Structures are given as structure tokens and as C-alpha cells.
Amino acid sequence: MSNIAKAFANGKAFIPFITCGDPDLETTAAAVRAMAANGADLIELGIPFSDPTAEGPVIQGANIRALKGGVTTDKVFEFVRTLRQDVSIPMVFMTYANVVFSYGAERFISTCAQIGIDGLILPDLPYEEKDEFLPICRRYSVDLISMIAPTSENRIAMIAKEAEGFLYIVSSLGVTGTRSEIKTDLASIVKVVRENTKTPCAIGFGISTPEQAAKMAGISDGAIVGSAIIKLLEQYGKDAPAHIGAYVKRSKKRKEQEPRAKRPRITAKPKTAPSLRLELFFSADGGGRTHTVSLPMDFESTSSAIPTHRHILFLQKNNNYYTGFRGQNQEQNQISCQQELQMAECVGIKRKTTFLPRNIDEKNTGIV
Numbered sequence: 001m002s003n004i005a006k007a008f009a010n011g012k013a014f015i016p017f018i019t020c021g022d023p024d025l026e027t028t029a030a031a032v033r034a035m036a037a038n039g040a041d042l043i044e045l046g047i048p049f050s051d052p053t054a055e056g057p058v059i060q061g062a063n064i065r066a067l068k069g070g071v072t073t074d075k076v077f078e079f080v081r082t083l084r085q086d087v088s089i090p091m092v093f094m095t096y097a098n099v100v101f102s103y104g105a106e107r108f109i110s111t112c113a114q115i116g117i118d119g120l121i122l123p124d125l126p127y128e129e130k131d132e133f134l135p136i137c138r139r140y141s142v143d144l145i146s147m148i149a150p151t152s153e154n155r156i157a158m159i160a161k162e163a164e165g166f167l168y169i170v171s172s173l174g175v176t177g178t179r180s181e182i183k184t185d186l187a188s189i190v191k192v193v194r195e196n197t198k199t200p201c202a203i204g205f206g207i208s209t210p211e212q213a214a215k216m217a218g219i220s221d222g223a224i225v226g227s228a229i230i231k232l233l234e235q236y237g238k239d240a241p242a243h244i245g246a247y248v249k250r251s252k253k254r255k256e257q258e259p260r261a262k263r264p265r266i267t268a269k270p271k272t273a274p275s276l277r278l279e280l281f282f283s284a285d286g287g288g289r290t291h292t293v294s295l296p297m298d299f300e301s302t303s304s305a306i307p308t309h310r311h312i313l314f315l316q317k318n319n320n321y322y323t324g325f326r327g328q329n330q331e332q333n334q335i336s337c338q339q340e341l342q343m344a345e346c347v348g349i350k351r352k353t354t355f356l357p358r359n360i361d362e363k364n365t366g367i368v
Contacts, residue, residue, distance in 0.1 A: 002143065002165065003090045004092070004118050004166055007042035007089070007166075008166065008200040013200070013202060014039060014040055014225075014248065014251055015041065015044060015204070015222055015223065015225070016035050016043055016044070016224075016229050017045075017094065017204075017225065017226030018043070018045065018226075018229055018244075019059060019063060019066055020045050020048065020066060020071060020076045020079060021065075021066030021067075021069055021071030021075070021076070022048075022062040022063075022065045022069075023065060023233065024069055025079045027233070027237070027238050027240065031229075031241040031244045031245075032087060034244055034248070035244060038252065039252035040089060040248050040252070041089065041090070041222070042090040042092065042222075043089065043091045044091075044093075044094045044121065045093055045094065046062070046063070046093075046094050046095065047076050047094075047095035048063045048067045048076075049063060050067060051096070058230050059226060059230055061230075073099060073103055077111050081114075084115060090119070091116070091118060092118055092165070093119075093120050093121065094123070095120075096122060097122050097124050097125050097133075098124075100122065105132070105136050109133070109136045109139075109140050110136075110140050112142050113140035118165070119142060119143035119145050119164075119166075120137060120143070120145065121145045121147070121168060122144075123147060127146055127155065130146070137164075144164055144165075145163075145164065145167070146159050146162070146163050146167060147167075147168040147170055148167055148168070148170065150170065150171075152189075156193060156196075157196045160192065160196040160197040161196050163197050163199040164199065165199070166200045166201060166202055166222070167197070168202060168224065169186065169204070170203075170204065170205045171186060171203050171204065171205045171206045171207065186220070187219050190219055200222065201220045202217075202222035202223060203216040203217075203222075203223055204225075204226065207223055207224065208225070208228045210247075210251040213225055213251045214251075232244050
């Protein structure tokens with residue numbers, strides 16, 4: 001069992017978030033120990049970043065204060081190394097892809113493993129681009145944690161099937177921050193997740209009270225709370241750890257009163273037939289994005305809809321040519337490219353087919 005799995009092994013998990021170095025690393029250390037002592041099951045540690053695009057004003061402020069105080073990635077690594085001498089519960093980093101890139105992905109992730117970090121959350125990393133980091137994370141046994149948003153829709157099952165550690169379900173649109181009410185149909189999202197994976201899921205963004213945390217944990221396997229804890233740091237400064245510990249204790253107590261939801265049985269699926277793998281490159285304005293899709297070997301002349309990150313792509317096979325269409329209306333949205341692809345040549349081989357958009361109305365592109 002992975003260390004993260006242990007956080008969900010004994011009921012609903014309570015997962016607090018804290019920005020490292022707000023107001024200083026000594027206070028952060030005291031707060032982490034207080035949270036662990038009062039029932040936190042897993043702790044998210046935020047590495048300060050100058051442009052935290054997923055964060056609302058509260059956590060943005062924490063990032064600014066920590067950076068002004070001189071906190072760096074190296075200082076956070078040494079902080080965690082010391083913390084691990086007496087804190088044994090799972091801990092994950094939450095930061096941004098640029099922090100990892102600038103430090104060097106191999107160096108960053110290998111250091112995570114050395115100091116006892118169990119997982120990594122990068123909110124600005126799309127699922128389709130996770131291969132930038134996933135092989136390195138697996139090499140060092142650091143779980144790369146995926147996020148599912150209310151807009152993920154048809155991609156939820158795909159993301160869930162490949163989830164590691166736990167799935168972070170974003171409660172509502174927008175950035176982090178406390179909300180008086182969460183209106184998203186989270187139960188439906190969790191249902192799809194549980195039909196496709198045994199990996200636990202926890203809900204975050206917008207949870208501010210122990211009552212909200214208990215409600216979210218009743219739907220899923222756990223609740224993530226960040227802004228409410230940062231507000232306590234804003235209010236009490238270096239005296240905040242005691243108040244944070246009390247908040248965690250109240251939240252944990254409320255969550256333990258929630259019944260554990262039943263997880264549907266996942267039936268084993270028969271082995272799939274050999275498939276044709278195509279690497280599709282969408283190019284526009286000098287930029288581009290690559291997607292790999294699998295088609296059945298008997299893929300023939302009837303159009304097949306293939307969901308990608310930002311499009312619904314229709315491929316039609318005519319002899320040994322594939323014609324691409326983007327969007328719902330194939331006649332109006334035909335894309336001006338054909339490339340000969342021999343079936344035998346493509347088995348197990350990634351081949352690049354370029355689809356260049358021409359005069360396509362973005363309103364009709366079938367974005368998913």
C-alpha cells in the first residue's frame with residue numbers, strides 16, 4: 001500500500017493545505033505538526049510561486065508573503081527533510097509546472113523522493129500533457145495526482161482510469177477561495193470516477209467550514225481545505241498553529257460522523273483487440289498540440305468521433321487515406337489535409353498526421 005493510500009484506509013480523509021513560509025517556515029512547521037496531531041490524514045504543502053493561477057486572493061497573498069520572506073524551493077526541500085524526522089503522515093507538494101521545469105524535473109522529483117514527499121499536484125498541467133512528468137514520477141515512486149473539474153465532462157472516465165495516489169476533484173469553477181455554497185453536481189462526477197477506478201477521490205476548492213468539509217467527504221473519500229487555514233494564519237500570525245490544530249480537530253470530528261459511501265464494483269473488462277495508434281498534431285498560429293488516439297484495426301469508411309483535449313475529431317478512412325474533420329458539422333468543418341497511412345505500418349508505431357484548420361468557426365468546433 002502506498003503512503004497516500006494509507007490516508008484513505010480508515011475512513012474519510014481530511015486534507016489541509018498550507019503555503020510553506022507564510023509567515024515563516026518555523027510557523028509552517030508548527031502548523032503542520034498541529035494538523036498531524038489533531039487528525040489530518042494527508043497534508044498538502046504549497047511551494048510559493050509568483051503567478052499561482054489557480055489560487056484566489058487568500059492563497060495568492062500567502063504566496064506573496066512567503067516569497068517576500070525569502071522562501072525558495074531549496075529552503076522548502078530542507079524544511080520538509082527536517083519535518084520528516086517526526087511527521088510520518090503522507091505529504092504532497094502543490095505547486096506549478098514552471099517551478100518544476102525551472103528547477104529541473106528530474107532533480108525536483110528525485111529530491112521529493114529523497115525527503116519523503118509522496119505526491120505532486122500541478123494544477124496548471126493538463127491531463128494530456130502529464131507525460132512531461134509522469135515517467136520521472138513513476139521512476140522515483142512519487143504519485144502525480146490528477147485533477148478533475150466540473151468542465152471535464154467526457155474526460156472524467158479517461159482521467160480516472162489512469163489516476164495515481166488520489167484524484168483531486170475541483171468543487172466549482174474559478175479559483176480557490178471560501179464559498180458560502182457549492183452548487184456543482186459533485187455526486188455525478190464522483191459516480192463516474194468510482195465506476196472507473198479504485199483510486200480514492202477528494203474534493204477541494206471552496207470548502208471553508210467543518211460542516212462543508214463533512215458534506216464533501218460524504219460525497220467522496222475526503223475533503224481538502226486551504227483558504228480557511230490560510231485565513232487563520234492571516235489572522236493570528238505566529239500564534240496560528242494552535243487555532244489551526246483546533247480547526248482540523250473540529251473538521252475531522254464532523255467528517256467521522258459521515259457514513260462511508262459505497263464504492264461500486266468495477267467489473268473486469270475483456271482484453272481489447274489490437275488497435276491502430278495515430279499521433280495527431282493540431283497546428284494553428286505557429287503553435288500546436290499532439291494527441292495520441294487508438295482506433296480498432298477494422299476501422300473503415302464510417303466516420304468515428306474521437307474526443308481530444310479541445311476538439312471532437314472525426315476520422316474517415318478511404319482506401320489507405322484518412323480524412324480529418326473537426327467539430328460537429330463534417331461538411332462545413334473539413335480540415336484540408338490527407339496523408340497516406342498503410343495499416344500494417346502503423347501498428348504499434350506513432351505516426352504524425354497534421355490537421356491544419358482553415359476558416360473554421362470556433363463556435364462549431366465541438367470543444368470538450
